[in-house]
Amino acid sequence: MSKTPSDALSATLHNHLQQIIRENQQLAEKLDFDQVAAILPLLQQAKRVFVVGAGRTGLALKAAAMRLMHLGLTVFVVGETTTPAIGSGDVLLAGSGSGTTSSIVKAAEKAAAAGAQVVAISTTTSSPLAALATHVAVLPAAQKQDHGGEISAQYAGSLFEQSVLLLLDAIFQTLWGLDGTPAEELWKRHANLE
Ligand SMILES: O=P(O)(O)OC[C@H]1O[C@](O)(CO)[C@@H](O)[C@@H]1O
Numbered sequence: 001m002s003k004t005p006s007d008a009l010s011a012t013l014h015n016h017l018q019q020i021i022r023e024n025q026q027l028a029e030k031l032d033f034d035q036v037a038a039i040l041p042l043l044q045q046a047k048r049v050f051v052v053g054a055g056r057t058g059l060a061l062k063a064a065a066m067r068l069m070h071l072g073l074t075v076f077v078v079g080e081t082t083t084p085a086i087g088s089g090d091v092l093l094a095g096s097g098s099g100t101t102s103s104i105v106k107a108a109e110k111a112a113a114a115g116a117q118v119v120a121i122s123t124t125t126s127s128p129l130a131a132l133a134t135h136v137a138v139l140p141a142a143q144k145q146d147h148g149g150e151i152s153a154q155y156a157g158s159l160f161e162q163s164v165l166l167l168l169d170a171i172f173q174t175l176w177g178l179d180g181t182p183a184e185e186l187w188k189r190h191a192n193l194e
Pocket residue numbers: 054055056057095096097098099100101104144156157158161
């Protein structure tokens with residue numbers, strides 16, 4: 001039987017998904033896990049955790065905020081109507097591939113000035129965001145304006161944004177393992193108005 005256009009489309013989709021998984025796998029192999037592990041006590045000891053990121057990076061941070069809430073941490077998403085003032089004892093968890101996105105750098109500046117610790121997830125330790133951070137975890141992914149394709153064949157900061165979500169899920173799984181609260185108990189904290 002001859003191949004249809006839909007067979008070709010399916011094969012292309014399959015190849016792209018495999019490539020995305022491969023890029024994330026390669027990134028994980030290059031990761032400095034000690035550098036990432038240093039984030040865990042900062043989150044555990046924080047009075048409150050505030051998360052911030054722009055666009056798709058922000059969506060990954062928001063997804064992680066829900067999981068930290070499931071663990072029983074007090075978590076706020078910067079920019080939400082009910083998010084209070086950050087202060088001493090708090091942690092701002094800031095995600096920015098470039099480390100230059102102005103709203104994120106501004107938030108980090110204000111958080112540091114208010115006495116909070118800034119924890120950055122980025123592709124670089126040389127950026128305005130990194131300069132403000134107490135701790136930086138580097139994800140070796142392309143930045144949003146790396147259009148050369150040397151680090152990733154995906155568009156813009158896609159690999160960074162995916163890996164932020166995956167890394168934060170790994171952080172959640174690790175914190176959950178240390179905490180040991182059964183899944184049923186965590187689920188009681190899940191939104192009952194959705
Ligand atoms: O992660 P960065 O460098 O702060 O960039 C965030 C921006 O990049 C994008 O995720 C584009 O890939 C936008 O959604 C967002 O505005």
